[in-house]
Amino acid sequence: MKVAVNPAYEIDIHLSPVSTIDSVDFENLQFGKVFTDHMFEADYLDGKWTNCAIKPLTKLQLHPATSALHYGQAIFEGMKAFKNQEGKATLFRPDANLSRLNESCRRMAIPEVPEELFMNALFNLVRIEQDWIPNTDDGSMYIRPYIFATDDFVGIKPSDTFKLVIFCCPVARYYQKPVRVYMQEEYVRAFPGGTGAVKAAGNYAATMMPLQQIREKGYDQMLWIDGVTHNRLQEIGTMNVFVQIDDTIITIPTDEGTILKGITRDSCIELLKAEGFKVEIRDVTIQELLDAHKTGRLHDAFGTGTAATIAPIGVIGYKDIAYELPPVEGRKASNWLKQEMWSIRKGISADRFGWMWAV
Ligand SMILES: Cc1ncc(COP(=O)(O)O)c(C=O)c1O
Numbered sequence: 001m002k003v004a005v006n007p008a009y010e011i012d013i014h015l016s017p018v019s020t021i022d023s024v025d026f027e028n029l030q031f032g033k034v035f036t037d038h039m040f041e042a043d044y045l046d047g048k049w050t051n052c053a054i055k056p057l058t059k060l061q062l063h064p065a066t067s068a069l070h071y072g073q074a075i076f077e078g079m080k081a082f083k084n085q086e087g088k089a090t091l092f093r094p095d096a097n098l099s100r101l102n103e104s105c106r107r108m109a110i111p112e113v114p115e116e117l118f119m120n121a122l123f124n125l126v127r128i129e130q131d132w133i134p135n136t137d138d139g140s141m142y143i144r145p146y147i148f149a150t151d152d153f154v155g156i157k158p159s160d161t162f163k164l165v166i167f168c169c170p171v172a173r174y175y176q177k178p179v180r181v182y183m184q185e186e187y188v189r190a191f192p193g194g195t196g197a198v199k200a201a202g203n204y205a206a207t208m209m210p211l212q213q214i215r216e217k218g219y220d221q222m223l224w225i226d227g228v229t230h231n232r233l234q235e236i237g238t239m240n241v242f243v244q245i246d247d248t249i250i251t252i253p254t255d256e257g258t259i260l261k262g263i264t265r266d267s268c269i270e271l272l273k274a275e276g277f278k279v280e281i282r283d284v285t286i287q288e289l290l291d292a293h294k295t296g297r298l299h300d301a302f303g304t305g306t307a308a309t310i311a312p313i314g315v316i317g318y319k320d321i322a323y324e325l326p327p328v329e330g331r332k333a334s335n336w337l338k339q340e341m342w343s344i345r346k347g348i349s350a351d352r353f354g355w356m357w358a359v
Pocket of ligand 1 (some may be wrong): 078235236237238239240260261262263264265304305306307
């Protein structure tokens with residue numbers, strides 16, 4: 001079967017004769033460890049995207065000199081498909097993911113992916129895999145598009161060839177408990193002029209060693225501090241950060257180009273403002289945060305991201321002191337946001353911003 005809106009991006013579809021779906025324990029899904037039956041693959045060759053195919057999930061065969069493996073010219077996205085209350089498959093803001101994917105491409109000298117190609121690939125893949133979207137309160141199907149440089153080459157230059165892959169994982173809740181985050185000034189995730197604002201693979205590679213260190217101290221994620229003043233909050237490893245001081249919900253500006261423009265962050269800002277919460281987009285320093293904690297004015301703190309949606313922060317660590325935050329049950333903003341995001345995705349609350357796309 002072939003499907004295409006534009007014949008230039010015709011997708012060859014080969015369905016798997018067997019499915020592993022019956023062997024999956026949907027009640028105990030571990031995030032990112034279970035994969036659906038099919039994947040999408042395309043190549044960038046001779047200046048255009050070609051070889052578009054949906055096929056049974058399989059390993060990639062790579063030349064040992066594949067340049068992304070040495071030089072890290074690679075980017076990715078993360079998005080989700082849901083089942084609404086009528087059991088229909090939907091996608092949350094895929095247009096925003098495509099636009100960020102292409103922003104990442106531009107920064108990393110990777111050819112952009114045309115909208116027709118991306119949407120055609122995505123919607124066909126999700127349609128084929130829709131039985132994998134868990135129909136549970138916490139369940140969804142995580143979708144991972146990524147692009148990497150495929151020139152077989154030793155030497156620093158932008159690759160001429162690339163591979164785009166999309167695969168899917170049925171997932172449940174990301175964090176079982178409130179997140180413990182840690183702030184330190186020694187290691188920096190991103191700085192002005194760098195790649196912090198895009199989803200470049202290397203951004204994450206550089207965080208592994210500091211992450212390993214704080215995991216040994218019992219923390220889940222780093223709350224990164226900026227590399228210029230070594231004083232301002234940036235974001236959590238895979239989430240944007242929000243804090244509530246007094247009655248104001250504050251999140252960090254992204255205009256310095258060091259923080260990923262989270263789609264969940266943007267959605268939360270819109271929802272909070274529409275509900276009448278007082279929202280400020282401004283810098284927060286370590287000192288302001290600790291002072292607010294000391295004086296009992298830090299009422300809520302949470303991370304926002306596709307994987308976890310809204311993850312309440314239970315503890316903020318700094319210089320080996322664990323600052324406990326108020327009990328999660330009493331927090332107004334993050335609990336309301338969590339419920340509202342869930343209701344929109346389930347099709348219970350009105351989709352006032354046009355975020356849900358029927359598959
Ligand atoms: C570094 C970083 N910040 C923030 C986010 C949250 O972005 P989004 O809400 O679009 O998933 C992510 C996840 O994509 C991330 O990797």
